[in-house]
Amino acid sequence: MQIDKVYEPQRFEPHWAQSWIDSGIFRASPGAPGRVFSLVIPPPNVTGSLHIGHMLEHTEIDVTIRWRRMLGYNTLWLPGTDHAGIATQMVVERKLAEEGITRRDLGREEFEKRVWQWKEQYGDNIKRQMIRLGASCDWSRERFTLDPGLSRAVREVFVRLYEKGLIYRGEYMVNWCPRCQTALSDLEVAHTDIGGHLWHIRYPVNGLPDRFVTVATTRPETMLGDTAVAVNAQDARYLDLHGKTVQLPLMDREIPIILDDLADPEFGTGVVKVTPAHDLNDFEAGRRHNLPKIKVIDENAKMTAAAGAYAGLDRFEARKQVVAALEQAGALVKVEDYKLSLGACARCKTPVEPLVSTQWFVKMKPMAERAIEVVENGRVEFIPANWTKTYYEWMHKIRDWCISRQLWWGHRIPAWHCQECREIVVARETPSACPRCGSAELVQDPDVLDTWFSSGLWPFSTLGWPDQTEDLATYYPTSLLITGFDILFFWVARMIMLGLEFMGEVPFHQVYIHALVRDADGQKMSKTKGNVIDPLVVTEKYGTDAIRMAMLQCNTPGTDIVLTEARMESSRAFANKIWNAARFLFQRMELCGVEPWVPENLEKFLPEAAGAEVPIEDRWIFSRLNDCAQQVNRAIETYRYHEAAQLMWQFVWHEFCDWYLELKKLRFQENSGLTAGWRNILAAFENMLRLLHPAMPFLTEELWQRLAAGPTRPVSIALVSYPQYRREATDFAAEREIGILQEIVTMARTLRAENKLDPKQRLAGTLFSANDTLLEIVRRHAEAMQKLANVSLTLESGHFGGGGGSGLGFGDGTGDGLGGLSAVRSTAEFDLMVRVPRSQEEAQGKRIAKEREQLEKNIANSKRQLSDEVFLGKAPQKVVDNIRAKLADYEAQLAKLP
Numbered sequence: 087m088q089i090d091k092v093y094e095p096q097r098f099e100p101h102w103a104q105s106w107i108d109s110g111i112f113r114a115s116p117g118a119p120g121r122v123f124s125l126v127i128p129p130p131n132v133t134g135s136l137h138i139g140h141m142l143e144h145t146e147i148d149v150t151i152r153w154r155r156m157l158g159y160n161t162l163w164l165p166g167t168d169h170a171g172i173a174t175q176m177v178v179e180r181k182l183a184e185e186g187i188t189r190r191d192l193g194r195e196e197f198e199k200r201v202w203q204w205k206e207q208y209g210d211n212i213k214r215q216m217i218r219l220g221a222s223c224d225w226s227r228e229r230f231t232l233d234p235g236l237s238r239a240v241r242e243v244f245v246r247l248y249e250k251g252l253i254y255r256g257e258y259m260v261n262w263c264p265r266c267q268t269a270l271s272d273l274e275v276a277h278t279d280i281g282g283h284l285w286h287i288r289y290p291v292n293g294l295p296d297r298f299v300t301v302a303t304t305r306p307e308t309m310l311g312d313t314a315v316a317v318n319a320q321d322a323r324y325l326d327l328h329g330k331t332v333q334l335p336l337m338d339r340e341i342p343i344i345l346d347d348l349a350d351p352e353f354g355t356g357v358v359k360v361t362p363a364h365d366l367n368d369f370e371a372g373r374r375h376n377l378p379k380i381k382v383i384d385e386n387a388k389m390t391a392a393a394g395a396y397a398g399l400d401r402f403e404a405r406k407q408v409v410a411a412l413e414q415a416g417a418l419v420k421v422e423d424y425k426l427s428l429g430a431c432a433r434c435k436t437p438v439e440p441l442v443s444t445q446w447f448v449k450m451k452p453m454a455e456r457a458i459e460v461v462e463n464g465r466v467e468f469i470p471a472n473w474t475k476t477y478y479e480w481m482h483k484i485r486d487w488c489i490s491r492q493l494w495w496g497h498r499i500p501a502w503h504c505q506e507c508r509e510i511v512v513a514r515e516t517p518s519a520c521p522r523c524g525s526a527e528l529v530q531d532p533d534v535l536d537t538w539f540s541s542g543l544w545p546f547s548t549l550g551w552p553d554q555t556e557d558l559a560t561y562y563p564t565s566l567l568i569t570g571f572d573i574l575f576f577w578v579a580r581m582i583m584l585g586l587e588f589m590g591e592v593p594f595h596q597v598y599i600h601a602l603v604r605d606a607d608g609q610k611m612s613k614t615k616g617n618v619i620d621p622l623v624v625t626e627k628y629g630t631d632a633i634r635m636a637m638l639q640c641n642t643p644g645t646d647i648v649l650t651e652a653r654m655e656s657s658r659a660f661a662n663k664i665w666n667a668a669r670f671l672f673q674r675m676e677l678c679g680v681e682p683w684v685p686e687n688l689e690k691f692l693p694e695a696a697g698a699e700v701p702i703e704d705r706w707i708f709s710r711l712n713d714c715a716q717q718v719n720r721a722i723e724t725y726r727y728h729e730a731a732q733l734m735w736q737f738v739w740h741e742f743c744d745w746y747l748e749l750k751k752l753r754f755q756e757n758s759g760l761t762a763g764w765r766n767i768l769a770a771f772e773n774m775l776r777l778l779h780p781a782m783p784f785l786t787e788e789l790w791q792r793l794a795a796g797p798t799r800p801v802s803i804a805l806v807s808y809p810q811y812r813r814e815a816t817d818f819a820a821e822r823e824i825g826i827l828q829e830i831v832t833m834a835r836t837l838r839a840e841n842k843l844d845p846k847q848r849l850a851g852t853l854f855s856a857n858d859t860l861l862e863i864v865r866r867h868a869e870a871m872q873k874l875a876n877v878s879l880t881l882e883s884g885h886f887g888g889g890g891g892s893g894l895g896f897g898d899g900t901g902d903g904l905g906g907l908s909a910v911r912s913t914a915e916f917d918l919m920v921r922v923p924r925s926q927e928e929a930q931g932k933r934i935a936k937e938r939e940q941l942e943k944n945i946a947n948s949k950r951q952l953s954d955e956v957f958l959g960k961a962p963q964k965v966v967d968n969i970r971a972k973l974a975d976y977e978a979q980l981a982k983l984p
């Protein structure tokens with residue numbers, strides 16, 4: 087039962103983290119008994135290292151899965167990582183740049199080898215960190231999106247969708263990064279607000295001398311590629327222009343005036359330029375009106391030959407020259423400052439260029455319809471429910487999905503182009519000859535698939551699909567997905583669509599969307615702001631359990647999580663409190679010669695008699711624990727993690743430690759060789775550890791092992807049952823009695839604090855109650871109350887001052903004279919009066935005077951700051967608010983002084 091004096095989680099957390107892995111207790115088995123509860127991890131990028139958002143996500147998953155495991159479910163938490171196409175490619179390219187080479191110097195095959203080498207060397211980072219933080223996942227089922235098995239699933243899905251006509255090649259507007267030379271998904275584009283300009287340009291109308299239309303644009307260089315201007319058919323100002331054309335300045339090209347809703351009569355002049363090759367909305371308008379697409383900017387962001395005099399210029403240089411030329415030609419009406427949102431490549435910060443290119447697409451509409459249905463009929467539920475609306479909005483306006491990327495790292499598209507007849511062959515295995523012309527000259531499509539294509543298959547590809555494995559049959563559909571809102575569309579929606587398409591069943595029944603972790607000022611964490619909390623640093627400092635508890639506690643649904651040092655510190659104090667409670671018990675056990683013991687069937691254990699009867703505090707703690715367990719179970723089941731954490735905190739600290747152990751200490755004083763009743767104490771303690779285990783796995787394991795080690799016990803607390811509500815453990819009588827004891831002791835303590843009385847000085851008091859039954863209960867526990875409150879009590883029937891009884895008897899047991907001061911406090915059933923002994927009056931007066939002086943000083947200080955204009959001008963609002971709040975607090979305290 088040796089236990090260190092100080093709680094130092096750093097000493098035992100790594101040990102248990104490794105021990106859990108080595109013992110294989112988190113390994114799932116399809117044949118295991120119990121209902122199935124399965125969940126796949128949102129695979130972190132293989133390039134990543136664990137950030138605080140992961141830690142939140144993994145804590146919520148881990149609490150849920152540990153809880154289900156303890157409930158007897160056949161659980162699986164499947165871990166793994168994503169190959170993260172562009173992110174990983176960039177990392178390796180940067181390394182190559184340090185060696186002074188590019189991927190093109192190496193060639194594709196050699197480059198891929200280098201990425202794999204990099205993955206072997208650094209790809210396990212996240213895994214190591216997750217193990218260290220206690221994630222109870224099944225590492226024997228770890229997957230990587232580029233594993234052979236998953237790659238086979240990807241090819242199978244691609245071929246089937248292609249055969250079904252749901253994959254096609256087509257022209258589309260994509261976000262293009264001229265630096266990375268690839269199409270980007272919307273998630274890979276970072277938008278920042280910048281101060282730009284709006285250039286107003288006028289185009290002369292052909293056939294109507296002196297008639298012009300004025301268009302406004304933030305990118306004047308694109309006007310070189312205009313192939314129309316649009317007005318709204320309803321716009322009365324332009325009825326005379328229907329069917330006319332304008333002359334495009336600088337290019338001297340005649341382009342039509344089209345009627346399209348693209349032009350909003352309420353916005354600007356009501357006329358817009360149409361550049362189908364360089365803007366997505368214009369691209370679609372171009373399709374509607376069959377307009378030519380003139381590409382004036384190329385993949386390197388240089389002007390093309392179609393840009394005439396500007397050919398070869400960089401796009402930004404071209405902008406300057408176009409503006410100058412327009413001005414010279416008298417076509418520039420005005421230039422305004424204009425705030426705009428600039429899209430840049432999230433990886434390299436180069437402004438993206440919308441470009442038309444030939445890409446591979448998935449038709450989404452047919453799959454989206456079914457994916458909407460399953461949410462409508464409740465087969466997939468979003469929590470919190472407000473995300474359902476966001477999901478519908480996205481799904482109803484879904485566009486075809488561009489799945490090709492011009493990268494080298496990823497799943498190569500299983501399509502081959504015949505060099506003879508241009509036939510495209512899509513196949514599971516590399517074809518040897520063109521099925522149309524027989525030529526052997528087949529070249530595989532150079533593109534790879536969007537990373538989300540493979541992660542979209544994650545819930546079934548990781549379980550062995552396309553093979554009909556036992557894992558797939560047992561663990562699909564998964565029970566739950568816990569993830570962030572930012573990938574609700576990119577990932578969650580696509581998993582639903584692809585799961586329905588290939589498994590004929592939803593991939594998960596519930597989706598819990600977690601919040602964002604913010605810093606103490608409510609700011610989003612980012613490396614550039616320097617406010618990032620590194621989970622490995624804070625867990626090293628406070629212990630993993632404390633950070634988990636802190637995160638759960640501030641996890642109120644629907645709000646972001648504000649994680650502060652103060653919160654982490656107080657969680658550590660909580661862990662420390664438990665440690666000290668354990669230390670106290672273990673030392674007592676040694677003193678009393680008590681061996682570690684746990685009941686064979688804790689689920690059925692009820693407190694036993696020690697001597698004549700079952701100690702009241704044992705009946706009470708079992709009843710309280712029973713109530714707490716019922717509420718915690720409900721809270722975890724409904725993802726109210728903050729509530730579960732607060733219930734645990736309240737029970738452990740304010741019931742188990744503050745009252746139960748204090749009452750037990752009195753028992754030990756009564757009888758230092760206490761032997762009877764230990765079984766109750768140990769059973770209550772073990773139950774408390776079980777209750778707490780999903781939230782604080784390390785601390786509870788460390789303590790439980792000392793109690794319960796032995797050949798017939800499970801190897802870990804993670805495998806024992808979770809406390810459940812039992813009708814027979816509820817003991818209202820015990821709760822009522824201890825409730826009265828708590829009420830009176832609390833009254834006495836409050837009186838003492840309010841009147842600045844020395845906590846060590848034993849006081850004399852009288853307790854009044856008109857309810858004789860209550861007084862009877864008080865009499866029964868008078869000794870404990872008097873000791874805990876440090877007051878000698880006289881009991882009186884009736885009310886204070888109500889003449890309830892005569893001959894108030896004071897005996898303070900010290901022979902000290904009694905002073906004239908008395909203090910009274912009342913609750914619904916009781917009045918408590920204490921007399922302040924003469925010997926205390928002087929000291930009390932001094933304490934009060936000192937406190938008054940300090941408060942007055944603080945108030946003066948705060949007021950001075952709040953009237954200092956210079957300070958107010960400079961200080962952040964938060965600091966000022968804080969001072970105001972403190973001032974109000976000081977004033978309230980001052981008013982309360984006796």
Ligand SMILES: [Zn+2]
Nearest residue numbers: 263266431434
């Ligand atoms: Zn880029």
Ligand SMILES: [Zn+2]
Nearest residue numbers: 504507520523
């Ligand atoms: Zn051919």
